[in-house]
Amino acid sequence: MKKSYDVLIAGSGIAGLYAAIQFGCDTSVLMLAKQSREICSTALAQGGVAGVLKHDDDSFDLHVKDTLVAGSYKNDIDAVEVLVHEGPEDIRKIIEMGVDFDKDENGELNMTLEGGHSRRRIVHHKDRTGKEIAEKLTKVAAQKSNIQLEENTMIINIERVVGGFRADLLRGEEYSCVYASFVILATGGIGRVYRYTTNPATATGDGIRFAYEMGAKIKNISAVQFHPTAFNSPNSREQFLISEAVRGEGAYLLNCDKQRFMDRYDERLELAPRDVVSRAIVLESRRTGSNEFFLDITHKDREFLFDRFPAISEACLARGVDISKDLIPVYPCQHYLMGGIDVDLNARTTLPRLYAAGECAHTGVHGGNRLASNSLLEGLVFGRRAALDIIKCLDAGFARVNPGPCPDDFSGAPLPTGIRTAVREIMQRAYFVIPNPSAVRQGLKRVEEFMKRLQNGRFAQTADFCEAKSLVTVACLILQDAAQNFE
Ligand SMILES: Cc1cc2nc3c(=O)[nH]c(=O)nc-3n(C[C@H](O)[C@H](O)[C@H](O)COP(=O)(O)OP(=O)(O)OC[C@H]3O[C@@H](n4cnc5c(N)ncnc54)[C@H](O)[C@@H]3O)c2cc1C
Structure with a gap:
């Protein structure tokens, strides 16, 4: 370099x-x-x-x-x-x-x-x-x-x-x-x-x-955008996406009673924009008392499905679901900013x-x-x-930078444990699909405390520390912005 x-x-x-x-x-x-x-x-x-x-x-x-x-x-x-x-x-x-x-x-x-x-x-x-x-x-x-x-x-x-x-x-x-x-x-x-x-x-x-x-x-x-149909695997952080194109090709969204329900929430049904479908799922889960939702594309030909959606079919098969025969368990999760x-x-x-x-x-x-x-x-x-x-x-001839010295001391205390997990829990509880204003305010106070701690302490600049600092900064900015929008 x-x-x-x-x-x-x-x-x-x-x-x-x-x-x-x-x-x-x-x-x-x-x-x-x-x-x-x-x-x-x-x-x-x-x-x-x-x-x-x-x-x-x-x-x-x-x-x-x-x-x-x-x-x-x-x-x-x-x-x-x-x-x-x-x-x-x-x-x-x-x-x-x-x-x-x-x-x-x-x-x-x-x-x-x-x-x-x-x-x-x-x-x-x-x-x-x-x-x-x-x-x-x-x-x-x-x-x-x-x-x-x-x-x-x-x-x-x-x-x-x-x-x-x-x-x-x-x-x-x-x-x-x-x-x-x-x-x-x-x-x-x-x-x-x-x-x-x-x-x-x-x-x-x-x-x-x-x-x-x-x-x-x-x-x-x-x-923040929440995608309505990620493969529901509660034990893993990274959720496998079941692309909207599956609904584009005709998949139905079903509730825990294996019934279509989008007509209760939007006339565009399964092809309403993402925020509308995610919100409908959360409201429907409150109505039925269940977090079980499914995509059903079993009415389409197997050959078509495996050719059109090879990655999704394979990933579902690896999770025990054959999309040409089985319902795909789905639930919303964070997707985009x-x-x-x-x-x-x-x-x-x-x-x-x-x-x-x-x-x-x-x-x-x-x-x-x-x-x-x-x-x-x-x-x-x-x-x-x-x-x-x-x-x-x-x-236009903008001046080029002159290289200078590099800092030489990146040492310090180790990152305190539990901050990343705590931030994730706060965000999931306070600011998911339908925000919870009181949880946002409480969460913001805690995240601001984490932020002060990371800013004021002298910590070793490890990858873990730097990512934790990014996560805490981003969570703080999101919750501050959300809290302002509630006012
Ligand atoms: C599962 C999934 C499916 C999606 N499907 C679609 C779709 O079909 N169509 C669509 O339009 N969008 C889709 N999106 C959204 C879209 O893929 C992303 O918004 C887009 O790819 C973002 O591109 P990017 O270049 O901004 O970031 P990324 O592709 O995420 O690249 C970020 C880069 O930044 C680097 N980086 C980060 N931090 C540092 C650092 N500190 N130092 C050095 N490097 C760093 C990473 O290593 C990486 O190389 C999907 C997203 C996901 C997650």
Whole structure:
């Protein structure tokens, strides 16, 4: 690793990767992944990428409208317009780069439907869309000599310095630092702040903590999305997602009496937006007194199901459920963050030279609830916009950072035990699907105490400590924002 780079990209999911490959060979880019590059939300994405690629029965206006309806019109309309109008070109570009989306028998892109979409406009690679995109974009990045991708390298802290930033890094047990003139935070989601989430282990909100600690604005962070249909496995933290595309292909949602119930809550039935379906499940569980819910797709042909949903069929089989014969047990869990580091249309945060893209950023496109398959699209569009804006700054002759010294003492007391578990329990109890205002207020007090303890003590800067600090910061920000919204 060199001592300084033009651009440091924190994260190698879709937003980081697509941003990185925009830079020309004269711009040095360091892209970091805190674990192996396969461990990220992008690699888990099943359903697909939404985009208006054909205009025969679809239009930009319809995609905009669906996005606004799902987001309860709390979206930033300019950001939605950018997403919807520019997204299709980015989808075409990644196809040119080798991303293979499913085609029908005529060789045309096979579009699927998901909750909240009024048209079939989601391109997908079976039910392994994110993995396909991440693999192909990583290949493209690997061919560019100006991009250095380092896995298993965790940023533990970022500080502003003259002309850029210094990032402190931890790789195994070894500490180092690197200087960069520009930083793009693309660190993904915050799911690990909950007891149950579809998010991978990397989703601890580190980028949001860095931005917050440096003084950047964080916005709408209490806008957390809960996916209605994760495979219900109470003994595991990471819940396996049963993609909305399964309901898009006709699955019914059943209660503990094996009866459909969505007509009691919304006329769009199983294909209502995620927040509506999650809420309906929680209300129905209160009505029946049971947490047992199921997806039923047994009326579809086995061959179709195993071909269209290979990853989901296999994962269910591994859990003893044959989706062509058995009901799939499901329950809502944390899935996505709509809010985050506030950015403008060029992915600029409120601090100079600091950008954010992907799930950690708040572009305003999702409003109160993200429309299915708009998130990979957001990573592409705003990842690219971040890079293009930085290229403009570099072309305009912005000064490059001068590398300086690295801190040399990361020692201190061990992280007190139990903080991470306590935070997860608080969030699960206080701020799940239907928030509990008194639990939010009580939880906030405890989380603020954890925050003071971690900020004021002198602790060893281990990976565990740094992630705990991120989780506590994110939980605190979410509960503060939620408490304010109750007032
Ligand atoms: C199970 C599942 C299914 C989904 N399905 C879909 C779908 O079908 N369609 C859709 O549009 N969206 C879907 N989503 C949402 C979408 O996948 C994510 O929002 C999107 O992939 C986020 O991309 P990202 O680049 O922002 O972050 P990620 O892909 O999560 O990447 C984050 C990167 O940041 C790195 N990182 C984090 N902290 C640090 C640190 N301190 N130091 C160094 N590196 C760090 C990680 O190692 C990782 O490389 C799904 C999400 C999940 C979890």
